[in-house]
Amino acid sequence: MSIKINFNKNSFSGTKRIASILGHRFMEFVHYTGGISVLMGETLFWIPIPPLRRRQIIEQMAKIGVDSLPIVSLISLFTGMVLALQSAYQMQRFSAEMYIASLVAFSMTRELGPVLTALIVAGRVGASITAELGTMKVTEQIDALETLATNPVKYLVVPRFIALMIMLPLLTIYADIIGIFGGYTIGVYKLNISHSMYMKNTWNPLKYKDLFTGLIKSFFFAIIICIVACYEGMKAEGGAEGVGRSTTSSVVVSFILIIASDCFFTALFYFVTR
Amino acid sequence: MIEIINLCKSFDDHKVLDNLSLNINKGETTVIIGRSGCGKSVLLKHIIGILKPDRGQVIIDGKDVTKMDEKELNNLRMGFGMLFQGAALFDSLNVLENVAFGIIEHMNVSSAEIKKRVKESLALVGLKSIEDKKPAELSGGMRKRVGLARAICLRPQIILYDEPTTGVDPIMGDAINDLILELHNKLGVTGIAVTHDMTSAYKIANRIAMLYNGKIIAVGSPDEIKNTKDPIVRQFVTGAGKGPITEGIDFQHLI
Numbered sequence: 001m002s003i004k005i006n007f008n009k010n011s012f013s014g015t016k017r018i019a020s021i022l023g024h025r026f027m028e029f030v031h032y033t034g035g036i037s038v039l040m041g042e043t044l045f046w047i048p049i050p051p052l053r054r055r056q057i058i059e060q061m062a063k064i065g066v067d068s069l070p071i072v073s074l075i076s077l078f079t080g081m082v083l084a085l086q087s088a089y090q091m092q093r094f095s096a097e098m099y100i101a102s103l104v105a106f107s108m109t110r111e112l113g114p115v116l117t118a119l120i121v122a123g124r125v126g127a128s129i130t131a132e133l134g135t136m137k138v139t140e141q142i143d144a145l146e147t148l149a150t151n152p153v154k155y156l157v158v159p160r161f162i163a164l165m166i167m168l169p170l171l172t173i174y175a176d177i178i179g180i181f182g183g184y185t186i187g188v189y190k191l192n193i194s195h196s197m198y199m200k201n202t203w204n205p206l207k208y209k210d211l212f213t214g215l216i217k218s219f220f221f222a223i224i225i226c227i228v229a230c231y232e233g234m235k236a237e238g239g240a241e242g243v244g245r246s247t248t249s250s251v252v253v254s255f256i257l258i259i260a261s262d263c264f265f266t267a268l269f270y271f272v273t274r
Numbered sequence: 275m276i277e278i279i280n281l282c283k284s285f286d287d288h289k290v291l292d293n294l295s296l297n298i299n300k301g302e303t304t305v306i307i308g309r310s311g312c313g314k315s316v317l318l319k320h321i322i323g324i325l326k327p328d329r330g331q332v333i334i335d336g337k338d339v340t341k342m343d344e345k346e347l348n349n350l351r352m353g354f355g356m357l358f359q360g361a362a363l364f365d366s367l368n369v370l371e372n373v374a375f376g377i378i379e380h381m382n383v384s385s386a387e388i389k390k391r392v393k394e395s396l397a398l399v400g401l402k403s404i405e406d407k408k409p410a411e412l413s414g415g416m417r418k419r420v421g422l423a424r425a426i427c428l429r430p431q432i433i434l435y436d437e438p439t440t441g442v443d444p445i446m447g448d449a450i451n452d453l454i455l456e457l458h459n460k461l462g463v464t465g466i467a468v469t470h471d472m473t474s475a476y477k478i479a480n481r482i483a484m485l486y487n488g489k490i491i492a493v494g495s496p497d498e499i500k501n502t503k504d505p506i507v508r509q510f511v512t513g514a515g516k517g518p519i520t521e522g523i524d525f526q527h528l529i
Contacts, residue, residue: 135365144362146324147355147434148376148424149348 039153039231040223043161046154056159064125064160065167069174071120076175079112080104080182088191097191101201104183106210110269113176114214115262118221121168122254126229129160130250133233134243142234157230161223168222169215176214213269217262224257275300276321276432276464281330283316290316291327292488303458303465305475307499307510308485309519314468315359317485318434321466322354323347334432352380355425355433359440361417363409369396369420370405376428395423400449415442422450426457433457435467439474451477472511476500484510486519 087103133156136142145152180202187193232250236242276298283291290313298304308314319325321332323339332339334350342350363372373392377383383391389405396402399419409417418441425433438454439447451474457463458478469475475482475496482499484492484507492499492507502508509517 139360140358140362141364143319143324144356144358144364147322147351148379149351150375150379151344151348 035235036227036231039157039234040227042153043157043227043230046151046158047162049154053155053159057162060159060163061167063128064121064163065171068121068124068167068171071124072117072171072175073178075116075120076108076113076178077182079116080108080179080184081186082182083107083112083179084183084186084191088186097187097193098197098201100187100191101183101193101198102205104187105180105202105206108179108183109176109206109210109214111214111262111266113179114172114217114221115258117172117175118168118218118225118258119255121164121171122221122225122229122258123251125164126225126254127247127251129226129229130233130236130247131243133230134236134246137234137236138239138243152234156234157226160230161226164222164226165219168225169218172214172218173211176211209273213265213273217265220261220265221258224261225254228254228257275335276466277331277333278317278321279331279333281317281320281332282328283313283320283325284328289488291320291330294330294485294489296483296490296493298464298466299481300464301458301462302480303454303467303478304481304483305479306466306468306483306485306490307470307472307475308468309510310470312485313488314485315436318356318436318466318468322351322356322434352376352428353431355428355430357418357422357425357433357435357438359437361409361421363417363420363424365409367408368405369407369409369412372409372420373405373423373427375424391427392423395427396420398426399423399453415446418442418450419446422453429461430463432464432466435465435469437469437471438467439469439471447471447474448477450474454478472513486510 083104084100087100088097091097091100091103133142136156142152142156145155184198184202187198188195229250232246232253236246238245278294278296278298281291281294282289294317296304296306306314306317316325320327321334321339323332323342327340330340337346337350339347339350363369364375367375370389370392371378373395374388377388377391392405393402396404399422401416401419401423404412404416404420409420412420418438422438433454435454438450442450454465454467455478458465458480465478467475467478479496481493482496483490484499486506492502492504494502499507499511502511505518508514509519
């Protein structure tokens with residue numbers, strides 16, 4: 001539901017009008033944040049309440065995870081290759097090519113694996129969740145669920161939430177591996193680093209905490225993608241145009257929140273784990 | 275007995291329901307008529323508790339729907355069926371899963387029993403052998419009938435019909451009217467229908483109420499409404515282009 005404040009343009013001086021617009025924007029922000037928080041609370045409330053709806057969770061896992069494999073593979077592979085090539089450009093000046101392996105491994109596990117996967121899933125899956133739920137909202141299917149004594153959050157949001165919480169970290173691990181493999185192909189076949197040297201420089205410096213920091217991020221990204229996408233879908237109004245608007249907004253807000261929270265977590269892990 | 279007392283609801287600055295009061299008797303079919311966008315569907319959604327009013331009460335069998343928590347509301351809704359304007363079938367489910375939705379969600383019955391009850395409900399609305407079809411494969415009229423089959427599958431005591439005959443051809447519209455009459459006569463179902471189709475209203479109603487400017491301005495039997503002296507109701511039921519409802523609205527004409 002949008003907040004509308006009517007004001008007569010002539011009755012406001014310039015400063016007052018700017019203050020009024022800023023106030024309006026701030027109220028919209030508070031409304032949005034409140035809505036997202038309520039949906040998050042309701043989702044957490046409904047998760048432990050049976051039935052678990054295994055069939056729906058598995059369907060969503062297939063849609064979210066398995067169907068995302070090709071695009072995640074492609075992007076991770078190229079990213080790993082580009083990382084290796086770009087770092088080679090610098091490292092060769094210091095004859096330090098052997099560090100390319102560890103640079104690729106660290107960058108993929110700590111940063112690019114989780115963030116790129118989250119952005120792909122937000123664009124691919126988040127948009128589709130918003131479009132589906134938005135269409136259900138404008139065609140009164142969500143109202144119909146309520147009239148059939150079924151809670152829409154339990155029926156629609158919870159299976160998607162659980163599926164995303166499982167699949168996004170798994171996709172992230174997969175993206176890490178493919179990215180490292182991309183770096184390996186460049187390192188071994190183009191830069192002539194030996195296979196054993198590349199593998200040693202990949203796995204030896206890599207610690208569990210590097211993998212875990214990436215996975216912790218991906219859990220939070222999964223929450224962001226699911227809750228933003230479902231919230232945008234369930235508040236869609238105004239027919240096809242409204243669904244389109246919500247879908248765009250869902251992807252934009254998810255992207256911003258993913259990048260902002262990534263910055264926050266990276267800083268946090270840097271100070272906590274160094 | 276459903277009592278609607280001083281119900282108020284606004285969306286942004288637009289007042290949709292303004293101190294609306296109406297009593298609906300058990301076992302009767304009450305038809306609420308009014309122009310498109312006058313708040314008829316909003317009123318229905320308040321009765322089943324999907325929308326919360328700004329003020330006022332909806333009392334069903336002595337209990338206030340507006341103050342119920344989710345569990346109480348869901349218990350109440352088990353005794354309700356609702357037919358939506360566009361049928362609101364779940365796109366991702368087939369006809370069988372749509373019609374049986376309430377049974378699958380809330381009852382522990384065998385799949386053979388589910389199939390039997392779905393078949394019975396579909397037969398009541400004149401459909402057969404379409405259980406495996408998806409809603410997207412059905413025509414508008416068929417979707418509406420499947421929506422009605424879903425509404426009656428749990429054998430509710432109260433059925434809400436949102437524009438039951440809109441979007442179907444006149445013959446199917448009359449068949450739906452007959453079905454509503456049959457549910458009322460044979461099963462004693464309390465029906466609340468909102469429509470602007472006066473043919474349907476006269477046929478199915480025990481009582482007709484007219485909603486205008488957020489209030490109920492007239493209630494009466496179909497004959498009373500048909501022969502009313504109230505100029506607003508009269509303009510609506512006769513479908514006249516000129517009258518108090520359209521006063522001040524200037525329709526452009528071709529030269």
